[in-house]
Amino acid sequence: MMKPYTPSLENDYRICESIIKEHSKSFYYAFSSLPDLDAKAVYAIYAFCRMADDAIDHAEDAPERMENLRELESDLDDFIAGEPPNTPMWRALWDTCERYDIDASMLYAQIKGQEMDVNFEQPEDMKDLIHYSNHVAGSVGRLLLPILCDNPSAERKINAEKLGVAMQITNILRDVGEDMREHGRVYIPTSILRQHGCAMNQIEQGEIDQVFINVWEDLATHAEVFYDDFRSEIIHYKKEARLPLLLSLSVYREILNEVRKNGYDCFTKRNAVSMARKMKIRNEESQFLKKIIDA
Template sequence: MMAHSKPSLKNDYNHCQNIIKHHSKSFYYAFSTLPEKDADAVYAIYAFCRTADDAIDHAKNMETRIVNLERLEKELDNFLSGNVPKAPMWRALSDVMARYDIDPSMLYTQLDGQRMDIRFKQPEAIDDLINYSNHVAGSVGRLLLPILSNDLTGPRRQNAEKLGVAMQITNILRDIGEDNREHGRIYIPKSVLKKHGYTEEQLASGEINKNFRAMWEDLAGTAEQLYDTAREEITYYKPEARLPLLLSLSIYREILNEVRHNEYDCFSKRNSVSLAKKIKIREAEKIYIKTLEDK
């Protein structure tokens, strides 16, 4: 009789690595350049956040979404009490928590962000959008910070959150059509729509006009200011983490330029950054880091 093999931590991390490779080629391209132990930790954090996101977006109805999130929250409760669920993501995450000073409250913050999507309400103002983005993406920045930096002071935590918000706003601007078409969600704040004279009906029909472009650029400008702030903080990160972090930042920022290049079509096109552009960004960031080191 063939003996059952015991699960190995390496296989658990491979499972998490496959999740990020499948769902986010940009993040994988950036963070796979980290030292192996740090890269594995990023993969495990990503796998948790993806699991939380899928619990909502892959569910067919409200009841299933609620059940899925409650189940995941119960697993998290057990996990943090020392009863690690027998699943690759949880075993890998347990190893990460043992090796890094991860703030466990951010895991709950991520779930709270997903809960906002269950009973979704269109943001009224930009502050509402930033609050939502802080939950679903700022929390990711906070979770990754101890892996990428030895400085966990308040300013660094705030900066990590802001970078997450910039990336979430980028996601929203890229996925305007998909979010409305597949999930019935409009993340653009009502105040921003009103400011630029663009209606929810126009958004639902995929109308791209000067008002839409002005509205889109308004939010893109907010994201780009946050990217600039994060970039200024790069010297506070571990030397080996600076290139991966700049790659993730700059590749994500380039998504905004892809939308512009495609004449603001966020309705029928899936705007993404090509491998050739990623390689070009990588070479530029390597030069930038070298100039920092030479100062």
């Protein structure tokens, strides 16, 4: 029998909610409208993923980053063994895993993805980029799947991963300059740079011309194909989850259009979707769902 919520557990979930609200306004806007239990579970999953991010973002050098990841992995080992650390995130995640069939291997995949960033190697091709993106973002799709879908079949799992990959590629295309300046990383595969004749020093200098635009659009096309493909998946999700999921998809996809509107400046601008546009997207997706239900 499931344990009832206690005031302490409610507070744990509120802390997780504050984390997603602070760090991902787009996800919070989309998923805060879920039924209460499902929304809380999403917040707990996000809080864990944020903790994995922070393990390397708040460290000063590679040895400290790896030490932080090993500590997180040790805490996860204890969690899997039935002895979760006594902190708000772990307590909320424990409750979530009791209520939903969460795939623990995807929690480890998150840590592995962060480790890949510590030992960063620029992807050679799309296969390499998708491999990395599956760890840091496809895993999130898999973690959320049993919360949002009553029948998480093998096909659902594959497509949930692809949506996560699309969102990660979007992150990469939004943050080209930030990743270069702050982390010395270029996630655009070298094969795509070579194909379009784009030199690495052009990325390092933030030079925007037609060559760079061609590179950017090449990678954007991969994300947009994944976004388009996922839309037919929506009928397999809980009715209450369909609009929030489409919102997260479409708001994230809209980031690509924001970069385009800003002249492909992903070097000096923080491209984001306005609340007015988010509200318009909500209306558009509500109409889309009505059409497929009435069809």
